[in-house]
Amino acid sequence: xxxxxxxxxxxxxxxxxxxxxxxxxxxxxxxxxxxxxxxxxxxxxxxxxxxxxxxxxxxxxxxxxxxxxxxxxxxxxxxxxxxxxxxxxxxxxxxxxxxxxxxxxxxxxxxxxxxxxxxxxxxxxxxxxxxxxxxxxxxxxxxxxxxxxxxxxxxxxxxxxxxxxxxxxxxxxxxxxxxxxxxxxxxxxxxxxxxxxxxxxxxxxxxxxxxxxxxxxxxxxxxxxxxxxxxxxxxxxxxxxxxxxxxxxxxxxxxxxxxxxxxxxxxxxxxxxxxxxxxxxxxxxxxxxxxxxxxxxxxxxxxxxxxxxxxxxxxxxxxxxxxxxxxxxxxxxxxxxxxxxxxxxxxxxxxxxxxxxxxxxxxxxxxxxxxxxxxxxxxxxxxxxxxxxxxxxxxxxxxxxxxxxxxxxxxxxxxxxxxxxxxxxxxxxxxxxxxxxxxxxxxxxxxxxxxxxxxxxxxxxxxxxxxxxxxxxxxxxxxxxxxxxxxxxxxxxxxxxxxxxxxxxxxxxxxxxxxxxxxxxxxxxxxxxxxxxxxxxxxxxxxxxxxxxxxxxxxxxxxxxxxxxxxxxxxxxxxxxxxxxxxxxxxxxxxxxxxxxxxxxx
Numbered sequence: 129x130x131x132x133x134x135x136x137x138x139x140x141x142x143x144x145x146x147x148x149x150x151x152x153x154x155x156x157x158x159x160x161x162x163x164x165x166x167x168x169x170x171x172x173x174x175x176x177x178x179x180x181x182x183x184x185x186x187x188x189x190x191x192x193x194x195x196x197x198x199x200x201x202x203x204x205x206x207x208x209x210x211x212x213x214x215x216x217x218x219x220x221x222x223x224x225x226x227x228x229x230x231x232x233x234x235x236x237x238x239x240x241x242x243x244x245x246x247x248x249x250x251x252x253x254x255x256x257x258x259x260x261x262x263x264x265x266x267x268x269x270x271x272x273x274x275x276x277x278x279x280x281x282x283x284x285x286x287x288x289x290x291x292x293x294x295x296x297x298x299x300x301x302x303x304x305x306x307x308x309x310x311x312x313x314x315x316x317x318x319x320x321x322x323x324x325x326x327x328x329x330x331x332x333x334x335x336x337x338x339x340x341x342x343x344x345x346x347x348x349x350x351x352x353x354x355x356x357x358x359x360x361x362x363x364x365x366x367x368x369x370x371x372x373x374x375x376x377x378x379x380x381x382x383x384x385x386x387x388x389x390x391x392x393x394x395x396x397x398x399x400x401x402x403x404x405x406x407x408x409x410x411x412x413x414x415x416x417x418x419x420x421x422x423x424x425x426x427x428x429x430x431x432x433x434x435x436x437x438x439x440x441x442x443x444x445x446x447x448x449x450x451x452x453x454x455x456x457x458x459x460x461x462x463x464x465x466x467x468x469x470x471x472x473x474x475x476x477x478x479x480x481x482x483x484x485x486x487x488x489x490x491x492x493x494x495x496x497x498x499x500x501x502x503x504x505x506x507x508x509x510x511x512x513x514x515x516x517x518x519x520x521x522x523x524x525x526x527x528x529x530x531x532x533x534x535x536x537x538x539x540x541x542x543x544x545x546x547x548x549x550x551x552x553x554x555x556x557x558x559x560x561x562x563x564x565x566x567x568x569x570x571x572x573x574x575x576x577x578x579x580x581x582x583x584x585x586x587x588x589x590x591x592x593x594x595x596x597x598x599x600x601x602x603x604x605x606x607x608x609x610x611x612x613x614x615x616x617x618x619x620x621x622x623x624x625x626x627x628x629x630x631x632x633x634x635x636x637x638x639x640x641x642x643x644x645x646x647x648x649x650x651x652x653x654x655x656x657x658x659x660x661x662x663x664x665x666x667x668x669x670x671x672x673x674x675x676x677x678x679x680x681x682x683x684x685x686x687x688x689x690x691x692x693x694x695x696x697x698x699x700x701x702x703x704x705x706x707x708x709x710x711x712x713x714x715x716x717x718x719x720x721x722x723x724x725x726x727x728x729x730x
Contacts, residue, residue: 142190144584145589148529152532160544164543164547167547169547190528193567196571197517201571205497210498210510211499213492213498220479220480222515222581223461224389227465228392228462230394234502238271240271248363248364249331255364259316260314260316261283262302265292285305285306290302298318299315299316300317301314312355313361314354319366322363323353325353326361339366344404352364352366373405380505384504388581392437393405393411399415402439406439415440415441431455431458448466452477462480465482466481466482469490476494478496481495481496483498484502514582516576518582523642527570527641529593530593532597534601537597539551550623559630562667562668566664567660572657595704600630604629621681625689628681629692
């Protein structure tokens with residue numbers, strides 16, 4: 129257990145974005161300070177301004193906003209019967225491209241029933257079922273016992289002693305006293321174990337073939353035997369236990385594939401049973417046994433086997449752990465389901481460990497997500513929700529980078545090229561408070577999740593953000609040049625103009641970055657986000673118009689700034705679309721190449 133566990137992709141993403149912004153901030157602030165001092169500006173004023181700019185530009189709110197977004201999403205997941213115990217798992221859940229699902233209770237109904245039986249010569253079906261019920265006990269609430277007891281009414285005989293199923297002995301046993309006072313024993317369990325109790329003859333030799341036939345139909349087998357008057361064991365027959373596939377499993381697996389998720393079944397049952405269930409739910413025919421995961425094979429060979437497999441049968445918990453490691457080594461984000469104590473290492477190692485409904489406390493403790501309802505549909509619904517959460521996180525990250533570049537680069541260029549401080553330290557504080565305060569509402573925004581596994585595309589995030597940030601600097605410089613040279617406005621008024629432009633454009637950028645499509649793409653923004661943006665920008669406008677700790681601007685110039693910002697908002701949205709098209713071109717080309725590669729297993 130101690131060796132299991134992975135580093136969160138969320139933590140890596142926050143570090144990469146944070147480092148990118150910090151490097152830009154430190155470099156630009158250092159350049160600003162150096163040039164300002166060379167130009168003869170007061171040292172104290174320069175250092176004070178640099179300190180405020182540095183504090184405002186370092187993305188201290190980035191982890192907090194992303195964490196709040198995940199926390200709000202986790203609450204929505206809980207409403208869908210998926211409780212998140214480890215917040216970064218929300219992101220990992222959205223990024224799953226391989227889901228290793230157990231069979232019983234997830235792909236099947238976990239409702240065992242006796243479907244048919246094979247009766248030994250000279251034995252009636254009633255005698256077989258009656259003996260099976262005597263070797264079962266209702267109060268144990270064992271699924272197999274419940275299924276057998278449902279076949280017929282147990283004989284009115286006195287059970288003197290009952291030994292429940294033992295994983296070591298692999299059978300249950302009962303001492304029974306008949307109406308004539310004669311004592312005999314009945315036992316049910318693994319067919320091979322039951323057959324071994326009996327005298328080896330032509331009847332017991334058929335057990336292996338019967339078990340294989342039942343397994344081919346997806347049935348588990350249960351042998352039943354009874355002692356005769358001499359105390360010798362006699363085979364009565366074999367019961368076929370069916371655990372039917374869930375009605376929604378096939379449709380859910382098809383839906384998962386449309387989301388880019390490769391579902392692989394993992395079960396301890398026989399390969400023949402696994403193959404039949406896989407056929408029923410449309411998984412595929414490549415079902416590997418535990419022997420295929422032999423440790424003597426090299427990792428490359430094992431990785432190849434695991435990659436192409438549709439499922440794994442006859443596996444033990446240690447095999448689950450190995451499957452997860454091999455898939456992760458191949459670059460996959462892996463989700464693993466489990467319910468037992470021994471599943472804990474695999475759940476811990478998986479990028480998203482999922483404890484199914486009814487799991488043990490140990491499995492729940494090791495898992496990132498705990499399901500409260502059975503079935504694969506719950507998991508797929510949770511993955512959809514997680515991808516929506518990820519879309520909100522990406523939207524905020526892009527916005528945050530764009531705004532940091534917009535403000536920092538503007539200040540640096542203005543000081544370096546014109547020896548002009550475009551905004552005051554107080555204005556920067558207003559920008560930081562109003563912008564980050566309202567942006568928390570992104571956690572509640574309406575978004576559409578991706579149809580592909582979610583992953584941090586740092587190239588895309590940083591390219592879009594940098595493009596929008598640089599555009600914002602150009603827009604503001606044009607506004608400054610017009611106000612200064614054409615209109616001859618006082619520089620203090622120009623600073624207020626620039627403050628309001630940065631504030632309004634900053635929040636409009638949220639609606640540019642929230643979608644890869646045009647800003648009017650559905651779903652529409654959430655009401656809480658709209659109200660937050662409108663509210664903060666009303667405050668920002670009032671501050672500028674009436675000159676709160678700055679030179680008053682007046683409603684006329686405020687209207688001009690709003691119109692100017694809205695115009696460039698439309699331009700930025702068009703540039704964003706073109707940039708995404710440019711970014712997608714190499715991806716499409718590489719995807720086409722990959723699809724033609726016979727060695728690509730993804």
